[in-house]
Amino acid sequence: MTAVTSDATGTPRWLTPSPRNWRLALLIAVVAIPGSIWLAPGNVAFWISFVAVSAVTLAVTINAWGRYPGPLLVAPAIALLFVMNIFPLMWSFGLSFFRFRVNRQAPPRFAGLDNYEKILTDPTVWDRLQTTALVVVFTVAIQMIVGFLLALLFEKEFPGRRVLLMLVLTPMMLSFVAVGAFFRFYYEPTFGLLSQAVRLFTGEPFILLKTPAGALAGIVFADAWMWSPFVMLLVLAGLVSVPKYLYEAAEIDRASWWRKFRTITFPYIRSLLLLALLFRTIEAFKLFDIVFLITDGGPGSSTETIAVYVFRVSFQFFRTSQSSALAYFILFIVIVLTNLYLYFARQRSQEA
Amino acid sequence: MSILSVTGAEKRYGSINALAGTSFEVEAGEFYCLLGPSAAGKTTTLRAIAGLETLDAGRVVFDGQDMTGQPVQGRDMAMVFQTFALYPHLTARQNLEYPLREAGHDAGEIRQRVGEIGELLRIAHTLDRKPSTMSGGEQQRLAIGRALIRRPKLLLLDEPLTNLDAKLRHDTRAEFKRLHRELGMTIVFATPDQLEALTMGERIAVINEGWIVQIGTPRELYAAPADRFVGTLVGAPTMNLLPAAGSDGKVALPFGEIGNGPWSKTLADFPAETELLFGFRPHDIRLAGPEAGPALRVDAKVHLTEPLGDITVLDLEAGDAVFKMVLPEEEAVQYRVGDRVAVEINPDKTLLFARDTGAAIR
Ligand SMILES: Nc1ncnc2c1ncn2[C@@H]1O[C@H](COP(=O)(O)OP(=O)(O)O)[C@@H](O)[C@H]1O
Numbered sequence A: 001m002t003a004v005t006s007d008a009t010g011t012p013r014w015l016t017p018s019p020r021n022w023r024l025a026l027l028i029a030v031v032a033i034p035g036s037i038w039l040a041p042g043n044v045a046f047w048i049s050f051v052a053v054s055a056v057t058l059a060v061t062i063n064a065w066g067r068y069p070g071p072l073l074v075a076p077a078i079a080l081l082f083v084m085n086i087f088p089l090m091w092s093f094g095l096s097f098f099r100f101r102v103n104r105q106a107p108p109r110f111a112g113l114d115n116y117e118k119i120l121t122d123p124t125v126w127d128r129l130q131t132t133a134l135v136v137v138f139t140v141a142i143q144m145i146v147g148f149l150l151a152l153l154f155e156k157e158f159p160g161r162r163v164l165l166m167l168v169l170t171p172m173m174l175s176f177v178a179v180g181a182f183f184r185f186y187y188e189p190t191f192g193l194l195s196q197a198v199r200l201f202t203g204e205p206f207i208l209l210k211t212p213a214g215a216l217a218g219i220v221f222a223d224a225w226m227w228s229p230f231v232m233l234l235v236l237a238g239l240v241s242v243p244k245y246l247y248e249a250a251e252i253d254r255a256s257w258w259r260k261f262r263t264i265t266f267p268y269i270r271s272l273l274l275l276a277l278l279f280r281t282i283e284a285f286k287l288f289d290i291v292f293l294i295t296d297g298g299p300g301s302s303t304e305t306i307a308v309y310v311f312r313v314s315f316q317f318f319r320t321s322q323s324s325a326l327a328y329f330i331l332f333i334v335i336v337l338t339n340l341y342l343y344f345a346r347q348r349s350q351e352a
Numbered sequence B: 001m002s003i004l005s006v007t008g009a010e011k012r013y014g015s016i017n018a019l020a021g022t023s024f025e026v027e028a029g030e031f032y033c034l035l036g037p038s039a040a041g042k043t044t045t046l047r048a049i050a051g052l053e054t055l056d057a058g059r060v061v062f063d064g065q066d067m068t069g070q071p072v073q074g075r076d077m078a079m080v081f082q083t084f085a086l087y088p089h090l091t092a093r094q095n096l097e098y099p100l101r102e103a104g105h106d107a108g109e110i111r112q113r114v115g116e117i118g119e120l121l122r123i124a125h126t127l128d129r130k131p132s133t134m135s136g137g138e139q140q141r142l143a144i145g146r147a148l149i150r151r152p153k154l155l156l157l158d159e160p161l162t163n164l165d166a167k168l169r170h171d172t173r174a175e176f177k178r179l180h181r182e183l184g185m186t187i188v189f190a191t192p193d194q195l196e197a198l199t200m201g202e203r204i205a206v207i208n209e210g211w212i213v214q215i216g217t218p219r220e221l222y223a224a225p226a227d228r229f230v231g232t233l234v235g236a237p238t239m240n241l242l243p244a245a246g247s248d249g250k251v252a253l254p255f256g257e258i259g260n261g262p263w264s265k266t267l268a269d270f271p272a273e274t275e276l277l278f279g280f281r282p283h284d285i286r287l288a289g290p291e292a293g294p295a296l297r298v299d300a301k302v303h304l305t306e307p308l309g310d311i312t313v314l315d316l317e318a319g320d321a322v323f324k325m326v327l328p329e330e331e332a333v334q335y336r337v338g339d340r341v342a343v344e345i346n347p348d349k350t351l352l353f354a355r356d357t358g359a360a361i362r
């Protein structure tokens, strides 16, 4: 409608130059930016694009000022999200259909589904996925069990509970790099604590990371150490939400410990357990930092998870577009996993 | 034979003395009421009997066995909580089955008992629903059913009617009496409502601030309260209390002198001008007849009328004193606010309390 309304001189409103006419600014930007990139040298094109984008932003802001305060307030966040997240996401998605390497001058060439075909037929990818699955199964299982037991422990009041709880929660708040570095020293053959402790008994230094199984165990232990508290926190939230009088009623009804747990406690923590499982599985699937720092995928490539492999493909082999395809493949797996869990979660809560 | 005895029970929570030496005995098969205002210690008492609370001092003996410090499971009792404490994730049927599950009953018997209780408490139609989908009354009956199904020797009820609306409360009172008669179990019933205690209790223990103030039948509590607290707690409308002074076996009231109550003999030994509280129930005042009797005659003015349907409560003013009387509706219609009315206080039913301690004098 606005496009056809005209002012006194007969020009359509969206063509009238004014500081608040963001449509006109957008039109100019859409023409000017590709034009300058195509025709002008790089540095000039950059400044032209910069001015055009600024002009559009300014026009939109002036237009919205006082009229749409709500949208105007969230606009910076959305703009940042778009520039930092959504745009790179789309860009890399587009890139996955091209042939492109960032360390070459050659412009991207369209390649259709070539990259996807390549990664799906690549035995290395499947091998890395297997390694990842192994890590995920072990670390998540340990985290769930340890976190659950810790929660049972911390549910009760005992002297020093608060201090101990704080200590137990610390690993979760450390940065991955700190944890990785810490465990690398911990497993270190000559002066690492683990090695020294074993040497007390055997007289030999102990190199945990020497064997594939040992390296896997080392990674799983570090990750479980870091994230069991997270599971504990979720389960604990469920446990403390159980009304006390239900346990008292069950006591009077002479229920066994197991019955109380099954009929009273468990319903309150079921959904939280599922949530913990979901979170931890997805996170473990993307496990990168700890592996990279502790074993760097070694020995050989026995502990190279899919995330580490993506890193290698993109930043060591510089197969940029292929790594994009691989990243999208992983994203797809994660989405499928998520939806599976949500499906089961919903199924269970409907039964209950 | 008393089936339950609580002796010198004490329990403190920090600086609060929830129980301060509570003692009472319950006979087998009795409907026993614990009557007291909120925070009197009723719940704490019941919880101590059930074993959910460990006492700081005192003993609980149940069925000939000292239960003090024993685990909850060992006691053949059931309890209905003030909040019902139904298992929210189980159906009504599963809630009912719950106490039977661990006891090794076979499936057929469990089903039969659930059916019986469902019929008895009229919740058979809700058995496959979750408690949250049931009405307040149904939830309450389910909670009672869960307590009854194991057929315990002793049933503890903690204000089971407080969460119900007035109509349902009335019906359930009758239902409790019926259940008690039919099942013949011993019941300890905690309530802050004197009407519930008077209508249901065979004996009532009045509890206040962790103390048993008086134990007696409803009639005893009504006619001869041990102190001012029981006197004003029991009976509705509340007993009239007027400040008075006693001398020489007689009591001086704002509107006259009265000397022939059940307390006359005792009062004669008191020093002159003892500070007293003179109590008489609104039901024990009558419109004055033509000839003077032994009753104390008072000329009063109508201050306020409260029609309650079949009866009307009149607030009367005489001298500086204001007191209530109850009249049948058809007699009360003739009085308007400001009218003069002559009434008689029956001296036999009057009560006297010491003003400082509140203890009854008789
Ligand atoms: N768990 C508790 N912690 C602290 N104070 C409590 C606790 N339970 C009861 N009390 C206190 O003890 C007193 C008696 O409580 P309760 O037995 O619940 O009274 P009632 O059931 O007669 O209302 C109250 O003052 C109450 O505040």
Ligand SMILES: [Mg+2]
Pocket (backbone or CB within 6 Å): B039, B042, B043, B044, B082, B158, B159
């Ligand atoms: Mg209570």
